[in-house]
Amino acid sequence: MIESLKQHYNIEQKDIRLFKIVIQKEKFLKTLSFISSNSNFITLSQITCTDWIEDKLFTLNYILTNKERNKNLMIELQIPREQSKISTLLNFFPQAKVMERDLHEMYGIEFIGNPTLYDFALENWKEIPPLRREFDTLAYVNEQFEFRRGREDNRDVKVEMKKRRAEAKRLKNAKK
Amino acid sequence: MQEGFIDYQKVLDNEEHAIKSTQSVIEKAVDWFRSKSMFVLAYGTGCGAIEMPPTFTSRYDIERLGVVGVATPRQADILIVSGYCSYKTLKRVIRSYEQMNEPKYVIALGSCTINGGMYWDSYNTIKRLEDYMPVDIFVNGCMPRPEALIEGFVKLQDNIRNAKRKAGYIKYIEDNEFYKANQRKIFGDNIEPTYEANFEGMN
Amino acid sequence: MQKNNQLIKIFHGPQHPGITGNMSVELDLLGETIKKARTHVGYLHRGFEKLIERRTIIQAFTIVCRICVPEPDPNEENFARAVENLADIEISEKAKYIRVMVLEMARLGALFLWMGGQSSSIGLGTIGQWSVHDRDLILDLFEELTGGRVYHMYIYPGGVRRELPNGFLDKLSQLLDYLESRLPLYDNVFFDNSSFKKRAMGVGIVDTNEALRYGFVGQVLRGCGIKRDVRKDNPYLVYDKLDFEIPTFEGGDVYARAMVRRSEIRESIKILRQVITQMPQEGLIMQKIPKHRKFKLKKDDTFVATESARGEFAYYMAGDGTEKIRRMQVKGPSLIHGFTLLEKLLIDEELSNVAMIMNSLGICPPEMER
């Protein structure tokens, strides 16, 4: 059935059982409905999002799996990073509800039409969504918590490694 | 103990934490009974909970020491914080701890309760447990083996019996301000867990 | 706990003996009948995907096994396979066999742990004591092989980290004999126990028609009589050279899932025996991989899946030409089970069956929120 889809879309084969389609954001709903109804890619396995901050894009991947569960089809589309909006998939796949809820919390993407975009894992979180790349978790941790002070004989790792390397070099030269 | 981490157990055991043990016979006897029967609250907060079943079942049968699990905080003596605490969990842990009846003790399991451990730069887990609630025994390691946990229990029994050290719940009463201030620092003013989580658009 | 219009609202967990891990199910009860259920997670959220973005391959490798506590090895396998796809590494035959062995041992351990949880959830504590003890013997072998009881950090991109210890396979076969000798005991006391059948039959029935479309995996699917397993459907490692069955059972209720798991224990013992006989003696276990600062992934993305003891464990990984992973997204088997399925199954169910249903769905919170 991949062949039947090949007539409509240019399908890139990434692996023996992994295929990929790159589509435009506008044709998103049309493509999904077409594929889920006219082929046996009936299951939505995962919705993934990658943050390409340098070109100001989110790359969404809708990974469909077929009835025999032996082929995966990745449908890739790109949405702008700011006021990122895309319509929900609830009408086709009920399991999209929780995945979209997760992505909404982690990236701030708004899935239009999904009623359950409330807290998923975080509880009254006030910062920017944590998985956006501009959110620096180390800085957040440093201002939120204080670490235990090191032991008295605790030494800085970098300095220590430099010392040890120098020592090893000295010994090697001494051997010669 | 990992390189660069302070051995907090040593600090707990040194002089300034020690208290004079002037106990009457009755108190000694009561302490003996307390050390011989410990009820553990059944609350697996982190991945340390995966080593609880072996500890409580027939391989390392910790019931020999009189340690059993109970269901509700009302009857529990010991709270095992098994591993990292996220914000959400810490609220519930503190609530369970405050519901327990005195005398009550806390065993912190795993390196993540000592200094963040694997998740030292995670934005959602706390780093030092004893900032937010008093800890009596630290068991380090990731995972700590069941033997380590049993040794922690034995050490706790020892502490209870010959009152070497000021117990955690007394500290929690005395410098309650310190703990509450730390909790307020990360929770804001809603330290109590919000049972109705933020449900806008919830039907 | 507040009352509103005759429904008592209680929180089943996070502090509850009958909950699987640190999660919470919000129940609206009428008497003891559940009218509405809502899953709450987030008690174990550590932000793995954020941490991994900040780490190089070897640093990420040390934390990736912490994603799922009961059986970390499918995570390591997924991670390693995704990195190998993105860095064009081909691993040796022996490494593949060792990986299969580790994965099947982890599956056995997880299934024994499940047996304990499932039986304790209906008050049959004896089985829990026995099966956790037997799982511990598997953990001892893991300790000898990898140095860790629970977290192994053994399957590394390019192969596996250590050579097998001397006489390890003999010890493994002895252990398998012991476990097989124990199985009839479990059958008598647990699986064939009339009281267990009375409790489990006809409870938590999954609708067979929507099982495939809703994306259920693992025993939930096989308990409906649908034969789906990643090891057969798109075989990874050397599963296509091994001879094993995919057990299925009709009915879709708790008892069917239990029966599926019961035969899966025997199947993975069979697989392990074949691995012991077919394991190649020679062959290097670790390919030549670049130094960890120069271990770069090409700018591409991939999607790998492994059959864990509870279903399909899937990773999506995207590299960006640097030594850090751009994005790694985890989809655990119980993400959909815990929300879409559980909230549906619990409606009009007795409160006494909540723990049993959750155990039979194999719900594991740390993989739902990473």
Next chain:
Amino acid sequence: MFLDIFFMIILAYSFGFLYYGLYRNISARVHGRFGPPIIQSFIDSIKLFSKENSTSFGWAFYAGIIFMATGAVITMLFIPFLNHSTHLIGFSQYGNLIVVLYLMVLGPLGNAIGIGSNGNPFGVMGVTRGLTRLIGLEMPFYIALIGLMIANQTADISTIMANQSEIYNAFAHPLLFIGAFISFVGFMGASPFDVVGAPQEIYSGPATEFSGKFFALALSQSAIFSFTKLLLIVNLFLGGADNLFLLIAKTFILFLAVVLVGNVYSRFTTVGSVEFLIKVPTVIALVGLFFI
């Protein structure tokens, strides 16, 4: 007289806790481990008495627990310990089996009073389950005991004890004994009838809000009460005992049977247990009535 009663209470208390320790030990052996020391339950109760109790729910809460404890003790006092003996008989010459059966319900009712006063939904659920189960439990038990009364033409416990000098009632009326024994397993709160305090479902059930001294009191009450039930069954079906050693032996054998049954069966649901109790043991006991 009072010394007698005092000794009876002491005996019941210590034997109750001894049997609880044995319960944990024997199940531990079934599980393949050593288990706690035999006096562990005693240590637990002392420790609980030494704990503070932070919760109080008004006078009804206290009254409920007092009811429970008194009910257990009074029931125990109306049952003679030994066969043809003038010691350890308590009030048994003033009361008979009917009184005992009436008093046995006092404990659960007092429990209900106390739990109803604290607003804990799990406690209320536990009490509801307990009372629902009580219906199922009492049917076969009462039928079997009525059968005994008819057979012996008396309701006096000591007479029934004395009448079994040549053959025990357990063998004279086996069906009655089976019916009574199955419901007795439920009375002891052993699996498969342990729906009241099912931890995986409703925390500790009625004891959810009990803390410190209340919990210790509840433990002691259940210890005394379980020993009382053992005593009753031994007296009625196993011919009583002529001396303390025989008493210990018989009660222990009965107790062992209960423990071993409890270790290999999983828990019924509440409705399921009532259904089972009405279908199987009640019918057995009814059939047994015809063979008297």
